[in-house]
Amino acid sequence: MMENERPMVKITNVHKVFNGKLHVLCGINLEVNKGETVVILGASGSGKSTLLRCINFLEEPTAGTIEVDGIVINAGEDDRTRHNHILDIRKKTGMCFQSFNLFPHMTVLENIIEGPTTVLGQKKKQAVVYAEELLDWVGLTDKRDEHPSRLSGGQQQRVAIARSLAMKPKVMLFDEPTSALDPELVGEVVDVMERLAKEGMTIIAVTHEMHFARDVADRVLIMDGGVWIEEGTPEKIFNNPDHERTRQFLAHIL
Amino acid sequence: MTAKTMQTQATGIPPEAERVLKQIETKQAMYRRKMTIAFAFLIVFMITALIVLGLDFKFMLKWLPFVLAGSGYTFLVAFLAISLACILAVVGALGRLSKNPVFNSIATSYVSLIRGTPLLVQVYMWYLALPQIGKALEGYGIPGIQRILTLPAVPAGILALGVCYGAYMTETVRAGIQSIKIGQTEAAKALGMNATQTMKRVIFPQALRVIIPPVSNEFIAMIKDSSLVSLMGVWELSYRAIKVGRRHFQSLEMLIMVAFIYWIMCIVLQFCQEKIEKRMARGDRRIS
Numbered sequence: 001m002m003e004n005e006r007p008m009v010k011i012t013n014v015h016k017v018f019n020g021k022l023h024v025l026c027g028i029n030l031e032v033n034k035g036e037t038v039v040i041l042g043a044s045g046s047g048k049s050t051l052l053r054c055i056n057f058l059e060e061p062t063a064g065t066i067e068v069d070g071i072v073i074n075a076g077e078d079d080r081t082r083h084n085h086i087l088d089i090r091k092k093t094g095m096c097f098q099s100f101n102l103f104p105h106m107t108v109l110e111n112i113i114e115g116p117t118t119v120l121g122q123k124k125k126q127a128v129v130y131a132e133e134l135l136d137w138v139g140l141t142d143k144r145d146e147h148p149s150r151l152s153g154g155q156q157q158r159v160a161i162a163r164s165l166a167m168k169p170k171v172m173l174f175d176e177p178t179s180a181l182d183p184e185l186v187g188e189v190v191d192v193m194e195r196l197a198k199e200g201m202t203i204i205a206v207t208h209e210m211h212f213a214r215d216v217a218d219r220v221l222i223m224d225g226g227v228w229i230e231e232g233t234p235e236k237i238f239n240n241p242d243h244e245r246t247r248q249f250l251a252h253i254l
Numbered sequence: 255m256t257a258k259t260m261q262t263q264a265t266g267i268p269p270e271a272e273r274v275l276k277q278i279e280t281k282q283a284m285y286r287r288k289m290t291i292a293f294a295f296l297i298v299f300m301i302t303a304l305i306v307l308g309l310d311f312k313f314m315l316k317w318l319p320f321v322l323a324g325s326g327y328t329f330l331v332a333f334l335a336i337s338l339a340c341i342l343a344v345v346g347a348l349g350r351l352s353k354n355p356v357f358n359s360i361a362t363s364y365v366s367l368i369r370g371t372p373l374l375v376q377v378y379m380w381y382l383a384l385p386q387i388g389k390a391l392e393g394y395g396i397p398g399i400q401r402i403l404t405l406p407a408v409p410a411g412i413l414a415l416g417v418c419y420g421a422y423m424t425e426t427v428r429a430g431i432q433s434i435k436i437g438q439t440e441a442a443k444a445l446g447m448n449a450t451q452t453m454k455r456v457i458f459p460q461a462l463r464v465i466i467p468p469v470s471n472e473f474i475a476m477i478k479d480s481s482l483v484s485l486m487g488v489w490e491l492s493y494r495a496i497k498v499g500r501r502h503f504q505s506l507e508m509l510i511m512v513a514f515i516y517w518i519m520c521i522v523l524q525f526c527q528e529k530i531e532k533r534m535a536r537g538d539r540r541i542s
Contacts, residue, residue, distance in 0.1 A: 058440055091446035101441035105459050115445040118455055160441075167445060 006070065007031040008202045009055065009171055014064030014075070016050050016226075024050045026226040028064070032171075037203040039213040039234075042223035043249060048206045051223070052173050055204070056093045057086045068092055069170045091119060094164025098176040100156040102148040108135070108159050109144045115167045127166070134162040138192050154185030158192055165196075172196065174205035208253055214238055222246050307506070314507045317498050321512060325519075327490035331408065331480040335415035336473050342420025347427035348453075361424065368421035373482065376418055381410040381486050411483030419472055426472070430465035431457055463534040470527035474520050491515060 009032040016025040024047040032038050040048045053059040055066060061075040068089045073082065103111050112134060113127035135141050138158040148156055157177055164172060174193065178186045190209055194216050197203055207213065213220055213234060220237045222230040222245070230243045241247050267275070349361025368376070388403030405413070434457050442452040484493030492512050499508030 056444055058443060087446050087448060090444060093444070095441075095444040097437060097441065097444075099437050101435075101437040103438065103441070103456055103460075105463070114455065115447075118451050119446045163445070 007067075008034045008036075008069055009204065010065075010067040011051070011055070012065040012067075014051070014054055014061045014066065016047070016054060016059060017062045024226050025054070025061070028226070028228070030221070030228075032202060032204055034170075034202055035200045036218050037197040037201075037216055038205070039217040039220045040204065040206045040223060041208070041213065041220060041237075041249065041253075043252075046223045047226045048223045049175050052095075052175050052204065052206050055171075055173060056090050056095055058095075091167060092170045093173055094161075094167060094169035094171070095173040096157065096160050096164060096175065096177045098179050100148070100153070100160045100180070102156055102160055102163070104148050107145050107147055108140065108151070111148065111159060112163045112166045115163065119167070131162070131166055134165055135159075137165075137195075138162045139188075152185060153181045154188045157181065157189045161189075161192055161196070171202045171204065174203065174207060176206055176208070178207060178209050210254060222249065224249075304510070309507050309510065310504060313502070313504055314511050317508065318511065320498065321491060321494045321508070322515070324489055324491040324494040325515065327408070327483070327488055328477065328480050328519075331411050331415065331483055331488075331490070332473075332477045334412045335419065335480070336476055338412065338416030339419035339423050339472070339476070340469075342417065343423035343427045346420060346424030347431060350424060350428045351431060365421045365424050368418055373414070373418050373479065374485075377411065377414040377482050377485060380405060380414045381407065384410075407483060407486035407488045411480070411486060411488065415476060415479060415482070419476055423469060423472055426465050426468045427461070430461035433464050434460050463531075466527065466531055466534060470523065470530075474523055477519055477523065478516055 009030070011028055011030040014025055014028045015023070017023050028047075028051055030038075030051075040051070042048045050059055054061045055068065057066070057073070063075045065072060065074050066089070067073075069092050071085055071088050071092070073085050073089065103114065106114065109128065109131055112131040113122075113124065116122040116127040116130070117124055132141070132144070135144060138161060140155060140158055140162070143151060143155060143159070148159065151159065161172075161177075177193070178189050181189065186209065190212050193203070193205070193212060197216050205212065205217075215234070217234050220232065220234050221228055222237065222241075222243070224245050230237065230241060230246045237246065238250065241250065346361045346364060349357045350365070352358045352361070385400060385404040388400035391399045391403075431453075438456055438460065439452055442456040447455065481490060481492040484490055484496075495508040495512035496505070499505035
């Protein structure tokens, strides 16, 4: 297919400077193909979360180009269509946060149908049908009418994934989705992410979950000081890394 | 409710632990009993004080309907003023948080000016000074403006109170909006919501829960400040009570009576506030 030839996400020469001096991203390039699962590793403060947040413009890149499913936005370009393009990119990308960020005043079901009804203008009935499918898929059908505060961290993150998927995104961004979880709850979230990858979702994940990086990812990238220092298949990165920094970093987290 | 959950958990708990649980339960019951007794004492004390003072209850009863007839104005003024204040507060808070320099500066000056001047001066400003402004404007060639700006007492009072409380509540609403964590905004944005949808669907409903107690505070204060419209000769509650008290030289009776009427109104409001807060608390682990 033609679609397959074009990368789903294309990041070209992206820079991000905070407060006029803190240079967090220094000319990042990244292409992610449809259906690919990419894991970004790196020490804290290396800029990996910032990069992820630049993809859906939660952070404005200072320079460079972001392309998601054919929508291209150049940093610093300010025309009338830009705002709509950003909203379009956000509709095509789902994002899961470290702190879940479910809406506490809504039930689980209301959280999931919020995007489709408010943003896409779907009828509530139609949105509920799909939301229930998603709840079943993440294994939380019985929590349908609970408020998020009643759920465990792992359950909350699974609801957050369902909420993102309700928008039928083309790309899923995971920003350290398991870092705030108790160790015994990590598995249930990683399991959902793994099934998502197997069903062909395009995934970009920042995570320290080594099982996911080693066994699920198609490609692993290591970031340090705002640049890529290494890229390759999980086997290569974990067994035979080229770079000394990679070796040090992996020794720390494994 | 706590006692019940404890009991269900108590099955299979060793006897010495059960004794501790029992102790906690009796302690709570004791506390509740003591509270009731203390309140009862206070009420009895108050009633005795009223009797000892030798109040003329017949006189009070005779004038009660006349004074109560003024409560209509009190309610009308307070209700319309608080409605106006709520609208101004939301618009003002959005202005204070806005990145639009015009909108932001107007909202900031509004809050600063109104909070920085006495309500009494503002009331007279709306009632007595506005017609003069109208006259000046008419001099610049806007026909009929003076008549429009010459407000009757009640609308002037409603505007004065509404605009004044709107300024205070602007800050309450702004603080409420800012108390919602940035993650909520980010989650809404990540779903593709625009700024209006984010505010309406995600931020404001959560902020509302935070601002209900302080806004109820304002509402209760407003009920009492509505007596300021008596300055413009409106025959509301306190005006009537003071008038009658002075004429018959029985101010104590009338003042105590009107104080009680205000108190009862505020107790009703407080009750409503608690109901609303309970409703809003859905999904909050600390309460449910």
